[in-house]
Amino acid sequence: xxxxxxxxxxxxxxxxxxxxxxxxxxxxxxxxxxxxxxxxxxxxxxxxxxxxxxxxxxxxxxxxxxxxxxxxxxxxxxxxxxxxxxxxxxxxxxxxxxxxxxxxxxxxxxxxxxxxxxxxxxxxxxxxxxxxxxxxxxxxxxxxxxxxxxxxxxxxxxxxxxxxxxxxxxxxxxxxxxxxxxxxxxxxxxxxxxxxxxxxxxxxxxxxxxxxxxxxxxxxxxxxxxxxxxxxxxxxxxxxxxxxxxxxxxxxxxxxxxxxxxxxxxxxxxxxxxxxxxxxxxxxxxxxxxxxxxxxxxxxxxxxxxxxxxxxxxxxxxxxxxxxxxxxxxxxxxxxxxxxxxxxxxxxxxxxxxxxxxxxxxxxxxxxxxxxxxxxxxxxxxxxxxxxxxxxxxxxxxxxxxxxxxxxxxxxxxxxxxxxxxxxxxxxxxxxxxxxxxxxxxxxxxxxxxxxxxxxx
Numbered sequence: 001x002x003x004x005x006x007x008x009x010x011x012x013x014x015x016x017x018x019x020x021x022x023x024x025x026x027x028x029x030x031x032x033x034x035x036x037x038x039x040x041x042x043x044x045x046x047x048x049x050x051x052x053x054x055x056x057x058x059x060x061x062x063x064x065x066x067x068x069x070x071x072x073x074x075x076x077x078x079x080x081x082x083x084x085x086x087x088x089x090x091x092x093x094x095x096x097x098x099x100x101x102x103x104x105x106x107x108x109x110x111x112x113x114x115x116x117x118x119x120x121x122x123x124x125x126x127x128x129x130x131x132x133x134x135x136x137x138x139x140x141x142x143x144x145x146x147x148x149x150x151x152x153x154x155x156x157x158x159x160x161x162x163x164x165x166x167x168x169x170x171x172x173x174x175x176x177x178x179x180x181x182x183x184x185x186x187x188x189x190x191x192x193x194x195x196x197x198x199x200x201x202x203x204x205x206x207x208x209x210x211x212x213x214x215x216x217x218x219x220x221x222x223x224x225x226x227x228x229x230x231x232x233x234x235x236x237x238x239x240x241x242x243x244x245x246x247x248x249x250x251x252x253x254x255x256x257x258x259x260x261x262x263x264x265x266x267x268x269x270x271x272x273x274x275x276x277x278x279x280x281x282x283x284x285x286x287x288x289x290x291x292x293x294x295x296x297x298x299x300x301x302x303x304x305x306x307x308x309x310x311x312x313x314x315x316x317x318x319x320x321x322x323x324x325x326x327x328x329x330x331x332x333x334x335x336x337x338x339x340x341x342x343x344x345x346x347x348x349x350x351x352x353x354x355x356x357x358x359x360x361x362x363x364x365x366x367x368x369x370x371x372x373x374x375x376x377x378x379x380x381x382x383x384x385x386x387x388x389x390x391x392x393x394x395x396x397x398x399x400x401x402x403x404x405x406x407x408x409x410x411x412x413x414x415x416x417x418x419x420x421x422x423x424x425x426x427x428x429x430x431x432x433x434x435x436x437x438x439x440x441x442x443x444x445x446x447x448x449x450x451x452x453x454x455x456x457x
Contacts, residue, residue, distance in 0.1 A: 001025070002423060005038035007390065008400065009048035010356065012378035015401040019048060023383045027193075027422030032379055047403055049359065050376050051114035051384040051419060052325040053366025056228070056266050056287045056316025059101035059137065060122050063446055064088045065321045086168040088449070089122055094132040096445050097122065101140035103442035106432045107323040109146055111414065114384035114421045115372045116146055117316065119199045119228060119266070121153035121172045130174070130182055138189060144434060145426035147193040147384070149370035151228050152186065154179045154214055155201040160244035162207045172201070176210040180217040187221045193382070193422050195371050197226035203241060203249050211257055226262050226371045228287070229253070233267035233298050250275040259284050264369035266316070269299040276302065280311035285369040290331040292318035300335050304345055314366030326408045329358040333409075355405035387418040 002023040009019050011032060020038075022031030038044035067088070101118075108116060118137050123130040134152060141148035155172040158165050165173050174182065183198065190196040198218045200206045218225050232238055232249045241249045250271045253259060261283035268279070268286045279286070288301055296319075303313065315328040322328070333354060336345040347354045360376070367375030374384040388395065388403060392415035398406040407415055419427035426433060 001030070005036065005042060005044040006048040006387070007044055007046055008403075010050065010360065010377065010401070010404065012376040012381075015356070017400075021048075021377070021383065021385075023423045025423075027383050027424065028373075029377065029379055029381050029383050032377060045387045045418065046390040047388040048377070049112075049386050049388070049404070050363045050381075051374065051386050051421070052112050052359070052363050053115045053117070053314060053370050053372060053374065054108055054113040054316050054325070055117045055264060055285070055314045055366045055369040056289055056318050057104070057116050057118050058121070058319060059104050059118060059140070060089060060092055060097055061318075062104040062107075062320040062323075063096075063100045063449060065319060067450070086166075089171060090168060091449055092122055092171075094124065094129065094136040096449065097133055098136035098140050099438075099441045099445040101137050102144055102434075102438045104320060104323065105140055105144040105146045106435050106438050108317070109144060109419050109421070109426050110416070110430070110432055110435075111324045111326075112386040112416050112419060113317075113323075113325060114147060114386075114419060115149065115193075115367070115370050115374060116141075117149045117151055117197070117226075117228065117264075117370045119151050119153060121155050121199070121201055123152075123174065124171055130178075131185060134182070134186055135189070138194065141194060144432070144438065145421050145424065147195075147370075147372055147374075147382075147421055148190070149195040149197055149226065149372060150186065150190055151197045151199040151226070152179070152182060153199040153201045154210060155205045156207050156210060157205050159204050160240055172205075176207070176213055179210075180214060183214075183217055183221065193372070195225065196221065197228065197371065199228040202230040202237070203252065204237060208256070215258065224262065224371055226264060226369060228264045228266060228369070230266045231268055232265075232270045233293075235270055235299070238270050248272065248275060250279060254278050254282070261285075261312075261368065262371070264314075266318075267293065267298065267301070269293065269301050271302075273305075276306055276311075277309055280306055280309035283312065285365045286311060286313045287316050287369060288313055288328075288332060289316045289318035290328050290335065291322040292316075292320075294331060294335070295319065295321045300339060303332065304336060304340075307346070312365045312368060313361065314364075314369050315362045316366075324414070325362070326414065329355075329362060329408050333358065353401050353405050355408040356401050358408060359404055383420055383423045385420040386416050389415045389417045 394410040
């Protein structure tokens, strides 16, 4: 049993001072006390927060981040970016994927993410590699200490109606039967803080008849496992959906599938009021990825209206153009401020601290989306924690919960010093225990991969 002391922090009940946490051998919180001083000779850490869940990750894309910021003559949008990304993905081996994922997961941990939802669709050049690439992701999580919710992706088609996959999409493709076999093989490999879920890539990439058998197969493994799907990210997708079946993507999904609190709808950018209201009532989580959505020019989710309807949400770093929960939340709020010419938009109507609301809501929504027992500091939750440096310049002068506001809105560098996952410190004094070796391996892999990347240089 560990007993740890903190000067102050964000508990499930709100901001508190003099915190003592009891943590058992399995990494679960067994006691939470407040108004407690650390005994003489025992370290009292700085402010403590629940660690964040990163609910949407394509790990291999970390290696592509920053390499597509050049406009050639013609169209420059999500679809042109996707074409360039496909070319990069085609070079990846399982060993490449492990090296990239491990470096990314170290970055996530140092940024305060303790769990990741790996939306894994780069299965390999043939079916024999599908298990190897998933095991590469699992190995990366094991070697870095992050909690993994592994979400192998069903990808069958290049468009609505089951259009044949493009040649460059072949590394992503399974039939529903092949995919179900993969799930059953993976299930025993994910235990402890690692979870198994399913991702349907998108409505355009999954045949309608495949949803039911895959849902049934995962429910046989676990009734609490999560389901994720990309949906309504681009106006072009909405238009194609309406042309094919007469319904908007979210409308179709809600009409035909058992969407409930186990589901996470990634992006959901282009939805109308009726879809928004119906989605909020399901208890599902909307997965927002502000830096990626901005980078790709996707559009902006109507979060204030969704919150007014009681909707749940969380954040992900998606293509990893940024790996920083603070930046995701800052951009989420600032985008709404710019669009509405107002301040503190994403704050409850009754008032309060914007930073406190953003961190708390995203942490809880992300935990739900990943089926991880985290997201708040309370008895029965896992001890996934982060500690702030009270002496960081961005926090000086901030009192109590203002430290959360300052952490999110007062810029760089990050004031996060220590990160714990399941009762084990993985980042101490700003350094991850394996970062030197992990980053060197990443640099070596990147040197080989980028030899083949087209560049305007």
